[in-house]
Amino acid sequence: MSKIEFVSTRGKAPSVRFLEAMEQGLAPDGGLYMPDHWPSLLGQLWNEIRGKSIQDIGLVLSQAFIPEVPGDELTPLVEDALSFDAPLVHLHDNTYVLELFHGPTLAFKDFGARFMARMMSYQARRKGRRMVILVATSGDTGSAVGRAFEGVEGIDVCLLYPSGQVSKLQEQQLTTIGNNVTALEVDGTFDDCQKMVKDAFLDAELREDLRLSSANSINIARLLPQMFYYGRALAQYEGEDPVHFCVPSGNFGNLTAGMMAARTKMPAHQFIAGTNVNDVVPSFLTSGSFVPRPSRRTISSAMDVGNPSNLERIRALYPEMTTLNEHLWAASFDDEATKKTIRKGFREFDYIFDPHTAVGYLAARKYRKEKQSDHPVVILSTAHPAKFRDIIEPVIEHSVTMPDRLAACLEKEKQSIELEASFQALKTFLNGQY
Template sequence: MSKTETIAFISTRGKTPSVSFLEAMERGLAPDGGLFMPDRWPHLSDSLWKNIHGKSLQEIGLQLSRTFIPEVAARELQPLVEDALSFEAPLVHLHDNRYILELFHGPTLAFKDFGARFMARMMSYQARRKGEQMVILVATSGDTGSAVGQAFEGVEGVDVCLLYPSGKVSKLQEQQLTTIGGNVTALEVDGTFDDCQKMVKEAFLDEELREDITLSSANSINIARLLPQMFYYASALAQIEDNRPVHFCVPSGNFGNLTAGMMAGKTGMPAGQFVAGTNVNDVVPAFLEKGNFVPKSSRTTISSAMDVGNPSNLERIRALYPEMATLKQHLWAASFDDGRTRDAIREVYSDYDYLLDPHTAVGYLAARQYKDERKEDRAPVIILSTAHPAKFGDIIEPVIGHSVAMPDRLAASLDQEKKSIGMEAEYQALEVFLREHYGS
């Protein structure tokens, strides 16, 4: 890409005019129902990837932000990026050629903090610039809700509604997302995560509602969530001494985290294979095996944030690699049930004195199976660890036979009063709520 070309954002369905990053962020979902993606991929091999070793997360974040958000001046971007990325993503050597990228050192101890904090600052910037009040809609299967809620807590010009499936998130996750209050409202939906996600998508496609209320999304359908998730892939490479292309293994539910890595790959990041680990909600492994995508109702597992039967970001992945043969050269996936997930937690703790949460355990299993099938492949594998194990103490403690130490900021949420509003799993119920609370 030449220096005179500016990146714009287009819909995966190709029926929407291109827009700026800020416009794509504000809309969340494209008017034609597609997801926003860059209209071109800058070649960053010389400017970033060849000199990645030793760069800080903040330096990487600023460089990629300046590339994809040219409409915001660098002097305005820098404090936003540095404030959002106020914690690190350390790379830990587990054993042999396996590494863990710990993405749970943010305020809510989950990888969603990266995207949520970056988006909150960009949304606040946009709200101040336009002088409007925004309403953020978020469907969550657990960690997204608390990360977004805390990132937006008290942010001027923005209200947040968190839709979560009743009885299908952990007690700790529910406490985190229902005790924020203020400008953050928790909507407890009598359904599944897929129901919550469907309701949010319908709201964005309701043009009459959007004429009355300025809506945006903080789910991974929003491109502003995916851009900061590219940062830590680069940070992992900055920390590893091996100069060979590495494989990235990603526990996957809605597939936004993995999509961000693939987007980084399009800019020249020296990645080998992207490996997706799923639980029994195996629609993507089945798609790669059979060639046709068949969504299913989600099934409840101990890796609850991955209980997704119709992952939104598969649409982005298919836009990146429209030909199945090419996609399979870049993406490999496998699924694992709860029994094997528990076995992996027990094994890694016993053998390496390292505690995995249930989601990261699925990633570990996928990495192991991938390498077992390719014994001649000596390239390192970086497993993205998505949540602190203490968030799933009720699952992990019976497996390892003793308690898991809980960080103070998690323990504090358990003593707070739950505040949620019950809602049927129907779009009409959400529309009525939004008009009553935020309509003009």
């Protein structure tokens, strides 16, 4: 089989290798990069997955999709990025939780951010030039990317976040990094931030002058490492029945990574998406018509997305609605249901859900009831509950232990630059700063 190249979802841009797709972030035609074909890794990985470490899994998948980086150079990059695990916890019956919050910033974004930081640094050294990374964040992405790139040679980072719409702890995490990382506090929503970043990439002169790239999930280099922990879940699963994966979803990058892994023959019976009241994807799956809407604020703030960019990749994977509905099921839930589930998890299972994982649990339960399914379900737990202790503690009437690395950021002084929600404001800042 020929070596993999990456093509735009919109089909009007030349194919490129992985490192070029990573550096560009968004394809020149405004589309998102996807592999031009899918290698079957049944014999190489999935048939032998039991007991494999996340480093083992990451190396096999990386070698398949990044053939232009020699193995002796790729191995240390992957091993350094994946310095923490994703434990699979048995919650009850056939329900499992894959804990993705054991990295430096206690969120699943650490996997993608650390991998991308090392690949970006490799590319910057290889080309001998600086790069500017733009990131729109609704919470955890900003701190994960900021920490991953902190002090990385040849790279500057700008984090755009919606003012007043991330938790206090999340804001402290992403505004206290400093060094080569700048936090831009945007007077708008996450969707505004995301649009500003996309507009920057569509400005050819700005993009070339500053060597812009993105660390959002529009970047294929964020999605590739998110495939790794799906494999790690299967490596720890001791049952024989095929599993469903249930993913709390906002921008749908995390779920897209799982669907991409499935295209390499990863055994996954079904994908389930749980959203909050920002339900554009569940509505799309029901009606067949995608109608983006302004996002609404909820307690599961990282999922407050009204125009999820990775739906474009999902539609490229499954262009026919009938086929898509065979692989993806979705449902939405409000804050009251989320709080009840947080309370239920603590009282009945002695487990503390963060609001996003609670939405995932709700989706798994509703799917099982509607489909009368008893298949095992792995729910991806995306953030440590301590990041949302102000929401959780009144609900469970119990304190949530604060990890030391989270407590430390609360003692630091916030450093952010206020910016209006317009591309012109961002362009003016970038041209003045870099």
